[in-house]
Amino acid sequence: LKEPTLSGYRFPEAGMPYRFEDLGEWCTKMAEHFRIIWVGDLWERATFMRGMENILLDVALHRAFVRDLLRGIADYILETMEILFDRFEFEAIAVSDDYGTQKAMIISPDDWRTLIKPLLGEIYGYAKKRGRKVFHHSCGNIVPIIGDMIDIGLDILHPIQPEAMDILYLKREFGAFLIFCGGIRTQDLLVHGTPGEVRAEVMKLKKLMGNRGGYILEPGITIQADVPPENIVAMIDAAMEE
Numbered sequence: 001l002k003e004p005t006l007s008g009y010r011f012p013e014a015g016m017p018y019r020f021e022d023l024g025e026w027c028t029k030m031a032e033h034f035r036i037i038w039v040g041d042l043w044e045r046a047t048f049m050r051g052m053e054n055i056l057l058d059v060a061l062h063r064a065f066v067r068d069l070l071r072g073i074a075d076y077i078l079e080t081m082e083i084l085f086d087r088f089e090f091e092a093i094a095v096s097d098d099y100g101t102q103k104a105m106i107i108s109p110d111d112w113r114t115l116i117k118p119l120l121g122e123i124y125g126y127a128k129k130r131g132r133k134v135f136h137h138s139c140g141n142i143v144p145i146i147g148d149m150i151d152i153g154l155d156i157l158h159p160i161q162p163e164a165m166d167i168l169y170l171k172r173e174f175g176a177f178l179i180f181c182g183g184i185r186t187q188d189l190l191v192h193g194t195p196g197e198v199r200a201e202v203m204k205l206k207k208l209m210g211n212r213g214g215y216i217l218e219p220g221i222t223i224q225a226d227v228p229p230e231n232i233v234a235m236i237d238a239a240m241e242e
Contacts, residue, residue, distance in 0.1 A: 004058050059107055100138060202217065
């Protein structure tokens with residue numbers, strides 16, 4: 001969208017058959033596992049449609065447009081969810097929506113609560129109504145809104161980047177309410193650490209983050225090409241160790 005208007009724009013149809021090809025086969029194949037199906041992104045989709053700089057200006061200058069845009073995206077997600085729930089067997093939905101940078105949130109917590117939280121609550125709420133758990137991916141520091149996300153129904157938070165948040169604080173503060181997924185440092189430890197250091201970090205996370213359960217051990221973000229293979233092996237070996 002080149003301008004802050006939905007005039008002349010039509011949101012796509014959620015039920016296009018190509019979107020669901022092979023999904024039934026996958027759900028059957030993975031029946032013994034905890035199956036999570038991605039349903040879309042809300043704020044992040046708006047940033048793709050307008051560009052980051054433009055959407056941030058829109059939040060300040062064209063608020064009604066932002067509301068309408070997010071409403072349209074949310075409706076598309078909800079329609080997608082209805083199709084998925086009616087046709088397929090699975091355990092959880094996944095929403096991918098980045099709200100944070102390494103140091104702070106992309107928009108203020110108050111703007112997030114005004115513009116995003118109500119719509120996200122509809123998405124979470126519909127999943128809960130249909131008996132599914134809610135998995136949410138957001139990069140960066142989102143500490144100010146984690147409590148809000150719990151309030152509207154979040155179950156699993158990913159990827160809890162330790163470079164952006166104190167994940168032991170997250171465990172203490174929110175561990176009774178959330179499952180955490182992630183936590184292994186990818187920006188420094190996996191790239192520059194030794195296999196021994198990687199192993200030590202993984203064992204520490206298993207002990208501290210895994211205390212009383214509620215933790216899925218995983219890198220804090222996607223492993224990149226500059227990570228030495230021996231560090232990946234060390235991470236996996238330590239993860240599998242009793």
